[in-house]
Amino acid sequence: MNERDNARAAFLVKLIRGGILFSLLVAFLGRLIVRVIKQKVPHLLDGGALEVMLPVIWLPAVVAIVLSFYTVVRYPGFLPEHRIFTGRFNPVPRFFAGGGCLLLACFFVPFLFSETVQQASLMMQIVALGLTCAFAYGGILICTFDPEKHRVTASLLEQTFGLAIPLILLYIPALILARMSYPSRQPEENENSTELDEPATTDAV
Numbered sequence: 001m002n003e004r005d006n007a008r009a010a011f012l013v014k015l016i017r018g019g020i021l022f023s024l025l026v027a028f029l030g031r032l033i034v035r036v037i038k039q040k041v042p043h044l045l046d047g048g049a050l051e052v053m054l055p056v057i058w059l060p061a062v063v064a065i066v067l068s069f070y071t072v073v074r075y076p077g078f079l080p081e082h083r084i085f086t087g088r089f090n091p092v093p094r095f096f097a098g099g100g101c102l103l104l105a106c107f108f109v110p111f112l113f114s115e116t117v118q119q120a121s122l123m124m125q126i127v128a129l130g131l132t133c134a135f136a137y138g139g140i141l142i143c144t145f146d147p148e149k150h151r152v153t154a155s156l157l158e159q160t161f162g163l164a165i166p167l168i169l170l171y172i173p174a175l176i177l178a179r180m181s182y183p184s185r186q187p188e189e190n191e192n193s194t195e196l197d198e199p200a201t202t203d204a205v
Helices: 003-040 049-074 091-112 122-144 151-160 165-204
Strands: none
Touching: 003 049, 003 151, 049 151, 049 165, 091 122, 122 165, 151 165
């Protein structure tokens, strides 16, 4: 990517991270405030005030998630300057955390075909399927993830602080498109990096 694309991608990642952090912070503080209001002046919450507040609180996070779909596809493999996942997980935590997630996924697979899930609503079935896929993907990711080799996945995790894992079913089309376009962008990135290196080499000589 050229400098303009890098600047745009960095700006979008800041928006995505800011939206997620804002919603999480407001949700945390809002819960404390609501608890105090219920104890002191409970009548203030009458009239469906909470139902109005919830969409407002989570709207920035929803917009950020939607924006991350575009960023992953438009700028595949982009890694921000301030990164969270900078290397492979340590072997011991990787074994226990990854193995635990895979075990939970194995537990959920027969649960998907149980009578309880079959008789549940469509939304509950989707949630159960999403949890199964999230645990399976999370387990595989923890065991095999290397940010330098898996640039597209690393980009998605960096943008969403890893919160994309529970929503991995929604991100599958975006990841497929990003992986298809990322190899075609590598020669361009290598060419740009070579052009940047050439003046330095000339100066050194």
